[in-house]
Amino acid sequence: xxxxxxxxxxxxFRTDDGVVRAVDGVSLSIARGEVLGLVxxxxxxxxxxxxxxxxxxxxxxxxxxxxxxLLRSKSGGELDLARATKAELARVRGDRVAMVFQxxxxxxxxxxxxxTQLAEVLELHRGMARPEAWERSxxxxxxxxxxxxxxxxxxxxxxxxxxxxxxxxxxxALLCEPELLLADEPTTAxxxxxxxxxxxxxxxxxxxxxxxxxxxxHDLGVVARVADRVAVMYAGRIVEEGPTEAxxxxxxxxxxxxxxxxVPRLDTPRxxxxxxxxxxxxxxxxxxxxxxxxARCDFALEVCAELDPERRAVGAExxxxxxxxxxxxxAKMRATLPGVARRLEVLP
Amino acid sequence: xNEPTTKPAPAVGASQWSDAWRRLRKNRAALVSAxxxxxxxxxxxxxxxxxxxxxxxxxxxxxxxxxxxxHWLGTDLYGRDLLSRLxxxxxxxxxxxxxxxxxxxxxxxxxxxxxxxxxxxxDQLMMRVVDVLYTFPxxxxxxxxxxFFAHQDTVFYEAFVAVYGLVNERARDPGYLPLYRLxxxxxxxxxxxWLTMARIVRGQVISLREQPFIEAARSIGVGHLGIVFGHLxxxxxxxxxxxxxxxIPEVMLVEAFLSFLGLGTEEPLSSWGLLVAGGAxxxxxxxxxxxxxxxxxxxxxxxxxxxxxxxxxxxxxxxRRDS
Numbered sequence: 001x002x003x004x005x006x007x008x009x010x011x012x013f014r015t016d017d018g019v020v021r022a023v024d025g026v027s028l029s030i031a032r033g034e035v036l037g038l039v040x041x042x043x044x045x046x047x048x049x050x051x052x053x054x055x056x057x058x059x060x061x062x063x064x065x066x067x068x069x070l071l072r073s074k075s076g077g078e079l080d081l082a083r084a085t086k087a088e089l090a091r092v093r094g095d096r097v098a099m100v101f102q103x104x105x106x107x108x109x110x111x112x113x114x115x116t117q118l119a120e121v122l123e124l125h126r127g128m129a130r131p132e133a134w135e136r137s138x139x140x141x142x143x144x145x146x147x148x149x150x151x152x153x154x155x156x157x158x159x160x161x162x163x164x165x166x167x168x169x170x171x172x173a174l175l176c177e178p179e180l181l182l183a184d185e186p187t188t189a190x191x192x193x194x195x196x197x198x199x200x201x202x203x204x205x206x207x208x209x210x211x212x213x214x215x216x217x218h219d220l221g222v223v224a225r226v227a228d229r230v231a232v233m234y235a236g237r238i239v240e241e242g243p244t245e246a247x248x249x250x251x252x253x254x255x256x257x258x259x260x261x262x263v264p265r266l267d268t269p270r271x272x273x274x275x276x277x278x279x280x281x282x283x284x285x286x287x288x289x290x291x292x293x294x295a296r297c298d299f300a301l302e303v304c305a306e307l308d309p310e311r312r313a314v315g316a317e318x319x320x321x322x323x324x325x326x327x328x329x330x331a332k333m334r335a336t337l338p339g340v341a342r343r344l345e346v347l348p
Numbered sequence: 349x350n351e352p353t354t355k356p357a358p359a360v361g362a363s364q365w366s367d368a369w370r371r372l373r374k375n376r377a378a379l380v381s382a383x384x385x386x387x388x389x390x391x392x393x394x395x396x397x398x399x400x401x402x403x404x405x406x407x408x409x410x411x412x413x414x415x416x417x418x419h420w421l422g423t424d425l426y427g428r429d430l431l432s433r434l435x436x437x438x439x440x441x442x443x444x445x446x447x448x449x450x451x452x453x454x455x456x457x458x459x460x461x462x463x464x465x466x467x468x469x470x471d472q473l474m475m476r477v478v479d480v481l482y483t484f485p486x487x488x489x490x491x492x493x494x495x496f497f498a499h500q501d502t503v504f505y506e507a508f509v510a511v512y513g514l515v516n517e518r519a520r521d522p523g524y525l526p527l528y529r530l531x532x533x534x535x536x537x538x539x540x541x542w543l544t545m546a547r548i549v550r551g552q553v554i555s556l557r558e559q560p561f562i563e564a565a566r567s568i569g570v571g572h573l574g575i576v577f578g579h580l581x582x583x584x585x586x587x588x589x590x591x592x593x594x595x596i597p598e599v600m601l602v603e604a605f606l607s608f609l610g611l612g613t614e615e616p617l618s619s620w621g622l623l624v625a626g627g628a629x630x631x632x633x634x635x636x637x638x639x640x641x642x643x644x645x646x647x648x649x650x651x652x653x654x655x656x657x658x659x660x661x662x663x664x665x666x667x668r669r670d671s
Contacts, residue, residue, distance in 0.1 A: 056566055060468075090569045092569070093569035094567060095569065099567040103560055109561045111585070120578075121568050121569075124569050124570065
């Protein structure tokens with residue numbers, strides 16, 4: 001049973017040049033206890049997708065123009081977040097659905113104590129009085145591995161290191177034991193050793209509480225390490241989705257292949273340049289005609305200019321591996337991957 | 349003993365406020381100013397309680413006398429003790445400064461905070477109201493307020509009698525009308541001095557509202573008002589406090605100016621502005637009548653300005669000097 005099911009979500013931004021469809025018909029679902037990695041380059045719409053779920057878009061410039069975002073409770077109730085009222089959203093935010101942001105340096109209020117900010121969540125959603133909320137916050141800081149949590153509650157954010165602040169953000173997100181955790185580039189602003197610790201922490205909390213996790217990132221290494229399934233986004237669409245091993249070992253979309261090729265690896269021979277995907281991503285202005293990746297694609301066919309590829313199932317039976325591509329010459333695509341890249345364990 | 353004395357370690361991880369306090373303490377002018385203001389306030393509050401010479405007891409036979417052992421600062425044209433009048437005037441002047449500034453703080457912060465946070469049409473509308481009020485001459489506004497509300501036929505007067513009646517059974521006595529009118533001076537000054545405050549707060553809020561921590565606050569379900577007053581205003585408190593400290597002397601000066609024109613505080617009450625105005629008329633024959641009130645008023649204004657400057661430096665992280 002999926003905790004979150006997004007169907008044909010469309011999110012539009014009004015700009016001076018016209019309406020941009022940042023998210024254009026995205027469908028995805030996340031099961032309880034599952035980590036879904038949402039990857040893509042800058043501007044592919046992955047962050048807008050996660051912001052759309054909690055309706056944190058900069059309205060009125062941005063709006064959800066279509067589709068539904070169903071949040072399912074354990075008892076089977078359904079709430080469509082795309083149509084939820086302000087009051088319903090306020091109840092869901094920070095309680096059933098929580099968010100961890102990219103930059104822990106700026107995501108905590110610099111003037112308020114750590115404890116005040118943590119306790120606010122419990123006061124809002126659990127109606128707790130300050131002393132009780134404070135004590136629960138202390139326990140949660142301890143659970144996310146912050147030493148001397150009692151003293152830290154009285155600190156201001158600038159007294160904490162970046163890694164500690166991200167732990168605080170995670171503690172804040174977990175206070176109400178959310179059913180769904182949205183993590184938007186949670187490790188991008190951190191150095192590598194801290195990244196690993198934060199990912200372990202997210203994973204441990206998922207196992208403990210059974211929360212579903214949507215992990216938005218452009219870091220394939222992070223995804224390979226913690227995600228159960230991966231969705232690859234390009235120009236506002238999910239172009240390929242499937243189990244993590246299948247996405248890395250047996251990709252079906254030229255874009256996924258290109259991403260895998262552009263990642264630096266330990267076994268890359270010295271002096272060899274990384275292979276970028278040529279060209280720039282499109283801006284999604286005006287109506288869509290044909291596949292939006294075709295201008296950058298080495299395997300484009302004539303049909304790609306005419307017809308928008310439909311979603312089709314590929315790969316092993318029952319693996320829920322989906323791709324949007326007209327080409328089925330996967331052998332030729334994968335031949336461009338460096339020899340060992342077909343094995344997941346060599347990815348960072 | 350030649351033990352090397354270890355310096356106390358610098359406060360590790362001091363909060364923004366203790367940091368600011370540490371810097372303020374190093375600013376001698378600001379500290380002295382704060383001490384002067386506290387001293388003036390204490391004397392103004394305490395002296396009328398202890399003195400045997402009420403501020404309004406006239407002794408026409410005595411008339412104006414220079415400072416003496418009986419009357420330390422002399423007496424005015426009606427033989428009233430100048431020290432008592434100065435201290436009572438201090439109560440009025442400081443109260444005008446604090447109450448009006450408090451009013452301007454509350455209105456200005458709310459108005460600017462809401463306009464800045466919601467932006468768009470709400471902001472346009474609210475700030476155009478501020479612009480219009482800016483163009484409105486202050487004196488005319490005060491005259492209008494006093495003319496419309498500060499007479500005995502209003503519900504406000506009944507409310508005043510009811511409340512003041514609790515402590516003084518002769519509250520309806522026309523002699524207390526000046527006291528009643530004084531409240532409208534508070535109100536009128538407060539309601540015109542919030543405009544700049546609103547602009548300052550709006551500017552701060554606009555620069556802060558796109559910060560990630562505001563989005564983070566929204567993501568945990570904090571409502572609009574919670575974000576404005578719980579997250580945005582606290583971040584703008586530095587500039588707000590500084591501007592508040594600078595508004596107090598400004599308001600006091602306007603009160604003095606209004607009293608000088610005969611619009612503010614009225615006899616037999618006293619305020620520093622009123623005393624200066626009265627003293628100015630007899631400047632060449634009874635110079636002490638303007639010297640003392642003028643000195644105290646100037647001292648207060650200078651002190652508030654020094655304190656405001658000190659607070660601005662202490663709260664501005666950009667001038668954070670170490671050690």
